[in-house]
Amino acid sequence: MSKKIFDPNIVAFTCNWCSYGGADLAGISRIQYPTSAKVIRLMCSGRVDPVMVLEAFKNGADGVIVSGCHIGDCHYSTGNYRTQVRFQALQTALESIGMDPQRLRLLWASASEGQQWAEAITEMTEQIKKLGPSPISGRGKK
Amino acid sequence: MGSGESPKVGVFVCHCGHNIAGTVNVEHVAELASEFPNVELSTHFMFMCSDSGQALIREKIEELGLNRVVVASCSPRMHEPTFRKVVEEAGLNRYCFEQVNLREHVSWCHMKEPEAATQKARDLVRMSVARASLLEPLEVKTVSVEPHALVVGGGVSGLRAALDIGDRGFRATLVERTGNLGGNLAKLSTLYPNNEPAKDVVDRMSLAAEASENVTILLNSEVTNFDGHIGNFEVTVKNNVTEEESEMKVGTVIVATGFDPFEPIGYYGYGDSPDIITLSALEEMKRDGTVLRPSTAQPPKNVAFISCVGSREEGVKGHEHCSRYCCTAMAKVAAELREEADEVLMLYDDIRTFGKGHEDVHRRARQEHVIFSKYNKKKKPAVKINDSGIMLKWNDVLSGENCEFRPDMLVLANAMVPPEGADEVAKIFSLTRSADGFFNEEHIKLAPLTTHTAGIMIAGAAQSAKSATDSTTQASGAAAKAVSLIARGEVEIESTVASVIDELCSACHTCVTACPYGATSIEATKGVEVARVTEAKCHGCGTCAAGCPSGAIVMRHSTDDQISSMIAALLSSAFVHGGGEK
Numbered sequence: 001m002s003k004k005i006f007d008p009n010i011v012a013f014t015c016n017w018c019s020y021g022g023a024d025l026a027g028i029s030r031i032q033y034p035t036s037a038k039v040i041r042l043m044c045s046g047r048v049d050p051v052m053v054l055e056a057f058k059n060g061a062d063g064v065i066v067s068g069c070h071i072g073d074c075h076y077s078t079g080n081y082r083t084q085v086r087f088q089a090l091q092t093a094l095e096s097i098g099m100d101p102q103r104l105r106l107l108w109a110s111a112s113e114g115q116q117w118a119e120a121i122t123e124m125t126e127q128i129k130k131l132g133p134s135p136i137s138g139r140g141k142k
Numbered sequence: 143m144g145s146g147e148s149p150k151v152g153v154f155v156c157h158c159g160h161n162i163a164g165t166v167n168v169e170h171v172a173e174l175a176s177e178f179p180n181v182e183l184s185t186h187f188m189f190m191c192s193d194s195g196q197a198l199i200r201e202k203i204e205e206l207g208l209n210r211v212v213v214a215s216c217s218p219r220m221h222e223p224t225f226r227k228v229v230e231e232a233g234l235n236r237y238c239f240e241q242v243n244l245r246e247h248v249s250w251c252h253m254k255e256p257e258a259a260t261q262k263a264r265d266l267v268r269m270s271v272a273r274a275s276l277l278e279p280l281e282v283k284t285v286s287v288e289p290h291a292l293v294v295g296g297g298v299s300g301l302r303a304a305l306d307i308g309d310r311g312f313r314a315t316l317v318e319r320t321g322n323l324g325g326n327l328a329k330l331s332t333l334y335p336n337n338e339p340a341k342d343v344v345d346r347m348s349l350a351a352e353a354s355e356n357v358t359i360l361l362n363s364e365v366t367n368f369d370g371h372i373g374n375f376e377v378t379v380k381n382n383v384t385e386e387e388s389e390m391k392v393g394t395v396i397v398a399t400g401f402d403p404f405e406p407i408g409y410y411g412y413g414d415s416p417d418i419i420t421l422s423a424l425e426e427m428k429r430d431g432t433v434l435r436p437s438t439a440q441p442p443k444n445v446a447f448i449s450c451v452g453s454r455e456e457g458v459k460g461h462e463h464c465s466r467y468c469c470t471a472m473a474k475v476a477a478e479l480r481e482e483a484d485e486v487l488m489l490y491d492d493i494r495t496f497g498k499g500h501e502d503v504h505r506r507a508r509q510e511h512v513i514f515s516k517y518n519k520k521k522k523p524a525v526k527i528n529d530s531g532i533m534l535k536w537n538d539v540l541s542g543e544n545c546e547f548r549p550d551m552l553v554l555a556n557a558m559v560p561p562e563g564a565d566e567v568a569k570i571f572s573l574t575r576s577a578d579g580f581f582n583e584e585h586i587k588l589a590p591l592t593t594h595t596a597g598i599m600i601a602g603a604a605q606s607a608k609s610a611t612d613s614t615t616q617a618s619g620a621a622a623k624a625v626s627l628i629a630r631g632e633v634e635i636e637s638t639v640a641s642v643i644d645e646l647c648s649a650c651h652t653c654v655t656a657c658p659y660g661a662t663s664i665e666a667t668k669g670v671e672v673a674r675v676t677e678a679k680c681h682g683c684g685t686c687a688a689g690c691p692s693g694a695i696v697m698r699h700s701t702d703d704q705i706s707s708m709i710a711a712l713l714s715s716a717f718v719h720g721g722g723e724k
Contacts, residue, residue, distance in 0.1 A: 040708050042700060043682055055709055077572070
């Protein structure tokens with residue numbers, strides 16, 4: 001088999017108002033970052049059911065980002081408080097099944113933070129490249 | 143189209159001229175998409191949003207009986223409304239449309255990796271095709287618009303907006319936090335470019351507003367509670383003096399909360415000498431009489447100005463913007479001071495007298511022999527204060543000379559910054575902020591007066607630093623937006639709300655505590671307790687659905703199945719097309 005560089009597949013759940021806008025701004029500003037993250041646009045990061053995150057990992061995602069407005073800036077006032085609580089529970093759950101919690105990231109990015117969005121994706125991609133493919137995907141084995 | 147009908151998806155990939163096609167192989171993406179499940183047609187076109195692009199979509203819907211449409215083009219934050227309208231014109235429900243962002247999220251941010259960008263584009267289209275296959279048509283709801291506008295902020299922008307709405311014969315309530323109308327403008331002496339006293343302008347507008355039977359002015363008041371949706375907002379206004387609260391219904395809101403003059407602590411010796419003042423303080427001094435040197439109460443003989451204080455500072459959060467008023471304001475007042483003072487010096491970074499009539503103001507300052515010197519941005523002017531007064535040293539960029547000047551008064555042209563309380567205003571009206579802290583418009587060119595919260599407009603310095611001229615222009619525009627909404631009488635609202643599957647609900651109250659709007663409650667139906675959603679209160683965030691342990695809440699247009707289908711479509715492609723194999 002040809003030697004292929006590991007190219008992580010990251011599922012990025014973003015809210016419509018802040019983070020999706022931030023990702024748009026990164027593009028508008030022509031900030032370059034890896035192609036690893038594929039955005040699923042939701043209205044609020046509070047829409048991210050922990051089950052969906054687990055589903056992404058179960059299906060072989062190498063990483064998952066949940067991204068929303070900064071605390072206090074939520075378009076739906078308090079939706080992202082829920083996100084934060086759920087995120088903490090998820091990290092604990094991942095750890096307990098032996099999955100590196102670095103594969104899951106919570107990112108607060110406003111619509112003006114295109115740079116932060118691009119940096120976060122770049123950072124996480126590098127991090128996951130070091131961790132290697134998800135142990136669940138079965139792609140890590142030769 | 144019934145929801146039971148099997149999906150026939152049309153995929154339309156846009157080149158956006160060279161914007162997408164310059165990086166992404168759009169022909170290839172369209173070709174691959176034709177093999178995705180349920181895809182009846184997959185094609186590409188130069189500009190999908192153009193008249194001919196829109197006609198193509200309508201034509202194919204009718205010709206092939208497509209019942210779901212995926213357009214892979216730019217951000218849905220820009221053109222989702224456009225394409226929803228297109229599919230509607232061809233007889234489809236607007237919620238049967240799905241957009242893929244191949245421009246902002248792919249071609250523009252992966253310009254150097256055309257191959258990887260094309261693969262990502264393919265993945266995103268596959269995800270959206272999967273979601274589109276599960277989209278359900280939803281009823282489009284219309285609500286009546288309360289013929290009453292709320293204007294927040296009684297500065298020049300708020301006054302202009304309220305007056306325009308009143309003139310058109312609709313009711314406007316103007317809420318002002320302080321006890322006076324006119325905002326920052328009321329603190330100025332005369333206004334450029336035509337030297338009109340600021341007081342005259344403020345008085346003329348305030349008197350007209352007070353006289354208007356359609357305009358209600360609430361001073362010393364703040365909005366403390368805000369609920370509802372476009373057409374029907376419920377507002378609570380509190381009078382901070384009497385502590386009384388009043389409630390009202392409005393159909394639309396204009397936020398005109400203006401700016402604060404920047405207090406330049408830490409800049410050029412500000413605060414270390416009474417003779418170092420801001421341009422705003424100088425203006426107030428002029429308004430109240432003559433300009434006197436604070437330490438001696440004598441007219442100043444040598445005055446220096448420094449431009450861009452707290453403005454245009456790269457890398458300093460909240461201070462990167464040009465404040466857009468100071469160059470002209472400084473030139474105006476410098477020329478005026480020259481009538482009495484021996485020397486007036488203007489240290490500038492750049493001179494930007496860009497507005498109508500502004501260049502005349504600049505020219506007049508030159509004619510009055512105001513000394514202009516461009517300072518070195520990397521080595522800013524140094525201010526030393528000792529017993530003999532203020533010593534100013536700087537490098538004049540154009541001559542390369544190191545210069546010195548002993549002003550008896552130093553004036554700092556301070557920036558416009560978002561006002562105190564902007565955080566609260568943003569929270570109350572769900573507004574987003576730009577990097578400099580001002581409120582974001584929906585789109586800088588396509589929708590510059592509306593915000594991402596439907597029914598809420600912004601005007602004046604609340605949106606970005608600007609002069610009174612630009613503020614009133616924008617305020618009239620925002621008022622026109624508000625009036626057109628009220629005059630229409632009714633408006634369509636999003637149908638993307640939550641609903642409950644009674645059989646699955648265990649009345650655990652999770653959704654009740656999760657909802658930020660109190661839209662969910664537990665009610666007894668036929669003796670059994672189940673969750674209920676009050677649709678008028680639901681904003682569609684989906685926080686309840688994500689929390690429901692029984693999967694009893696269906697978040698319309700963002701269902702669990704629709705989201706899961708995207709995850710599966712992405713990750714199954716990883717197995718098929720590689721990425722990770724060694």
